[in-house]
Amino acid sequence: MGSVVKLHGLPMSTNTARVIAVLNEKGVDFELVPVDLSPFGQVPVLEDGDLKLFESRAISKYLAEKHSDAGADLLLRRGGRSLAESATVELWVEVESKHFDPAISPLLYEAVVKPVLGQATDEAVVEAKAAELEKVLDVYEERLGKAKYLAGDHYTLADLHHQPYLFYLMKTAKAELVESRPRVLAWWNDISARAPWLKTAEGMKFP
Amino acid sequence: MGSVVKLHGLPMSTNTARVIAVLNEKGVDFELVPVDLSPFGQVPVLEDGDLKLFESRAISKYLAEKHSDAGADLLLRRGGRSLAESATVELWVEVESKHFDPAISPLLYEAVVKPVLGQATDEAVVEAKAAELEKVLDVYEERLGKAKYLAGDHYTLADLHHQPYLFYLMKTAKAELVESRPRVLAWWNDISARAPWLKTAEGMKFP
Incomplete structure (x- = not known):
């Protein structure tokens, strides 16, 4: 062992x-x-x-x-896959890191973390970051019209990396950013129903 | 062909x-x-x-x-290398993307790009971002005391990803952030002397 x-x-x-x-x-x-x-x-x-x-x-x-x-084949590197497929995973992993994260992370800090810490939410920051997030989700809405998941036909690390943030976002008033985009919403409903994810989400409770 | x-x-x-x-x-x-x-x-x-x-x-x-x-074996994935080695490359690639980039990119925008555009540099932003960059370079100074390059004994993508930003930083007054850290300076002198990099740097001239 x-x-x-x-x-x-x-x-x-x-x-x-x-x-x-x-x-x-x-x-x-x-x-x-x-x-x-x-x-x-x-x-x-x-x-x-x-x-x-x-x-x-x-x-x-x-x-x-x-x-x-x-x-799941999270990196699309199993036998028979091409370098173009794994590179497409890396591309959308980068998009999460460089576009989605910088918008949603400060939004959730204001809307979710600060209230837990007993601090006041800065609504101006929430709105500014929500506007940034909308632009990113518009790109996703278009992408998810061409492919079922961000990197193509399969659930990968690119999808998974979004889940912790979206899990909290969906508990705020800004869930509408997802709910108003039908393909993004269908994608979230799909990936958030996966059994391994449900196990992860169980631990995501603030004290 | x-x-x-x-x-x-x-x-x-x-x-x-x-x-x-x-x-x-x-x-x-x-x-x-x-x-x-x-x-x-x-x-x-x-x-x-x-x-x-x-x-x-x-x-x-x-x-x-x-x-x-x-x-160069930029990902440390050639035969004989371990997964721990390539994972260490990925780790320092992430550090560049999530810590170094968010500090140095706005610093260079203020100190290098704005003057080219005929706009005034906001010195307060330069100083705030320089303070963030110092903390990152302190981590590098310690790391480069244990390894010749960020990911270990070999030049990799983790080092390369820093070069475009450092090339411009070294032309500003904030070059002192590198020059005051002996291991970071020795690392920069090493990686910036590579022949493929000198070819890249030739094209890095503002109009």
Whole structure:
């Protein structure tokens, strides 16, 4: 029996949930440890034997590759797939990181995290970031008219990386940004119904 | 003879230069076309046969993998390498994208781009972003005490992705952020002296 993977993080943190979602998708046992070890003072940090990794998106790619045969083919790298297919996964993983994240992360901080901390939401920030997010979701609405998932016909890491943020967004008044875009809504309904995701979402409760 | 790769972009754009640097490292012929095709209204966009990709970091990974045997082993995926090694490349690629880029990109916009456009530099933004950049470079200074390059003993995509931004930073008063950190400075002097990079840097001139 190999050593159990240790994940330092908090299950309600979107960055931690991104990694937990891959662990659940791949059926990998892990131990959750609420300690911060990254040089940037952030969770999650993964320990797998001697390897220590930080940055949630780098961790999730590592896990998706290490456990490539389990669960969904998250990187489209299994036999028979082309480099164009895996490059398309990487493209939409980048879009999440460089366009979706910078819009939705501060929006959720204002609308979800600050109330939990007993602080007042800055509605001007919410509206400004919602406007940015609309532009990104317009691109997704068009993309999802050409393909069932962001990277093509299959559920991949590109879809999964959006789930922790969208899970919280759908609990706010700004859920309308998704609900008003039929293809984005159908995509969210599909990916959020996956059994491994339901397991991840169970842990995403604020204290 | 295969069709020539088309790169839509501008050689003085840091995002375009990131891709050109990989093309030069790998010795790949390409045609530069100054047209914008991405759904987010940004360059670069790569056309390789039927495949069209945007997002500079996704393009550079695709090229590094497609031409894995040419030039430097940018992803540490050649035979004999471990998954831990390539995952470490991905980790530092993520650090550039999520920590270094958000600090240095607005700094350079203020200090380099605005003067070219005839606009006034906002010194308060320069100082705020310089303070953020210092924290990132402190992490690099420590990391480069343990390894010659960000991902370990070898020059990889993680180093390359920093070069377009650092090239411009070193032409500003904020070059001191690099010059005051001996290991970061030695790293920059090493990577900026590579022949493929010198070819890329030739095109990085504002009109």
